[in-house]
Amino acid sequence: MRKFILDTDWWTDCDDAVAVRLLCNAHAAGEVKLLGININACMPYSIPSLDVFTRDCGVEVPLAIDHRATNFDGTPSYQEHLAAVRNVKRKNEDVPDGLDFYKQLLKDADNHSVEILSIGFTQVLAGLLQNPEDLKLVARKVKHLWIMAGKWDEPGGREYNFHKNELTRLSGSILCRDWPTPITFLGWEIGHSVISGGNLPDGDLLKQVMKDHGSLNGRSSWDPMLILLALTEDPAKAGYRTVPGWAKVDESDGRNWFTEDPDGQHRYVVKLHEDSYYADAVNARLTRKSVL
Ligand SMILES: [Ca+2]
Incomplete structure (x- = not known):
């Protein structure tokens, strides 16, 4: 069975x-094994809210967080409410730091057996490449990195996960330069106009999240499209063509660049269908399967 870390x-x-709902449903259905989830931005309700949300999806897996990642701007809108709706089993202080979490999960894994799904900032993944021993561990145990980041429909594109601040720009640059396995990128241009999550039943915690975010009628599908692409595994079956080559992020301004090369270890995806094709595919997999 395929194994993932989110x-x-x-x-x-x-x-x-x-x-997360889509991935938890796949795990709860026995389609894939989710080994654990790391959060790469930190606020007081991060782990409590994810703990409640994943258990509500019928899934209880190891969680971790980058405890130092408290310096991202913005006001998270749904976490405090989520943490209040059920008993919280795990708080931030109860879970390991992201780097230790990855090292442990990868040490325990078979060679080339783990696929990583990245739908946020990349400083923890880039942190795994700083030490030669850790980098060897990634090269030995990880099979593929699937990542929502970058904007690939123009040279020098800028996208939030790479471009947000100095740390994310540097991390994106290191990741593209040094990550030792093949990488599939799903860029901003893919998910922006695909709206999903707008038809959830009353009482569904995901509906509460969408409402608290101000997206009751649905939201752009960058992250769920990345998950669905990875679950499908073959981009052609998921409705994409791919462009192979080498991706690069400029650490000074966060812009991303791509050099096409048929032998490149990187590829980005390009949509082959109308947006509704992908929105329907995401929406079809959002119904909660079970509850813990
Ligand atoms: Ca995200």
Whole structure:
């Protein structure tokens, strides 16, 4: 069975919650194994809200957080409310730091067996590349990195996950330069106009999240589209063509660049269908499967 680790900012946008619901449903259905989730932006309700939300999806997996990542601007809108609706089992202080979490999960894994899903900032993943031993561990255990980041429909594109601040620009630059496995990028231009999560039943916690975010009628689908692409595995089956080559992020301004090369280890996806095709595919997988 395919094994995944999710890296999410779980921060100001609600498409992370749509993505987590989709992935938890796949795990609860026995389709894939979710080994754990790391949050790469930190506020007091980060782990409490994710703990409540994932257990509400019938999933209880290891959680972790970058405890130092408290300096991202913005006002997260749904976490405090989520943490208040059920008993919280885990708080921020109860979970390991993101780097230790990855090292442990990867040490325990078979070679080339783990796929990483990144739908937020990349400083923890880039942090794994700083030490030669950790980098070897990633090269040995990770099979593929699927990442929502970048804007690939123009040279020098700028996108939030890479461009947000000095730390994310540097991390994106390191990640593109040094990450040792193949990478699939899903860019800003793919998910922006695909609106999902707007038809949820009353009483669904995801509906509460969408409402608290001000997106009751749905939200752009960057993160859930990345999850669905990774779950489908073959981009052609998920409705995309791919462009192979090498991605690069400029650490000084956060702009991203792509050099096409048929032998490149990186690829970005391009949509082959109308937006409704992808929105329907995401919406079809959002119904909560079970509750813990
Ligand atoms: Ca995100």
